[in-house]
Amino acid sequence: SAVISQKPSRDICQRGTSLTIQCQVDSQVTMMFWYRQQPGQSLTLIATANQGSEATYESGFVIDKFPISRPNLTFSTLTVSNMSPEDSSIYLCSVVFGQHAFFGPGTRLTVL
Amino acid sequence: LAKTTQPISMDSYEGQEVNITCSHNNIATNDYITWYQQFPSQGPRFIIQGYKTKVTNEVASLFIPADRKSSTLSLPRVSLSDTAVYYCLVGALYTGGFKTIFGAGTRLFVKA
Known part of the structure; x- marks a missing residue:
């Protein structure tokens, strides 16, 4: 299993600004995943972050909007850039052990 | 990617057994079936995972028929604290990532 922490837990931001979300895992993992959960909705995968390589983005998500860093095997950041109210969501990071995540x-982001 | 379909919501009373069925007609050979529980303002929490037949742990059972096109999560005796959203996921870990799709989830309301 894994214990995952995220910072910040929540934030309120002004449109046009950027926020960087940190994710720390208590075990070394090759892949980390970033999800978005819009209000009242299910989770949508944003990207997969592998240590030592560029992140792989899902359809509808681009690196300019959601740049990701993966400096080591226990840490990753997701930046939400040039924010608009439509970016108000919960952002979650995830890791996989065995066959489950x-x-x-989560980080609850509100954009005004 | 296998798409999952679950009932949007279910009501139950304390002490009852709750069965939530998920259909996943396009499940692939390598896919596992995993169920998660999510409370408001928290990340999804792993409940149970299976590949075929029946799996039981301390909190739930998972029934998977031979064709694997559906699965049923069984919560034996629910309590008020089981009120949450339950997600059925179908997917597999592979070299490049973890391919899975979150369905809409089932909102379970447990009443006293």
Whole structure:
């Protein structure tokens, strides 16, 4: 299993600004995943972050909007750039052990 | 990618057994079936995972028929604290990532 922490737990931001979300895992993992959960909705995968390589983005998500860093095997950041109210969501990081995923507590972002 | 279909919501009373069925007609040979529980303002929490037949752990059972096109999560005796959203996921870990899709989830309301 894995224990995942995220910072910040929540934030309120002004449109046009950027926010960087941190994800820390208590075990070394090759792949980390970033999800978005819009209000009242299910989770949508944003990208897969492998240590030592560029992140792989899902359809509808681009690196300019959601740049990701993966400096080591226990840490990753997701930046939400040039924010608009439509970016108000919960952002979650995740890792996989075996065949199932573990999720962080999420970062609740509100954009005004 | 296998798409999952679940009932949008279910109601139950404390002490009852709850069965939530998920259909996944396009499940692939390598896919596992995993169920998660999510409370408001928290990340999804792993409940149970299976590949075929029946799996049981301390909190739930998972029934998977031979054709694997559906699965049923069984919660034996629910309590008020089981009120949450339950997600059925179908997917597999592979070299490049973890391919899975979150369905819409089932909102379970447990009443006293």
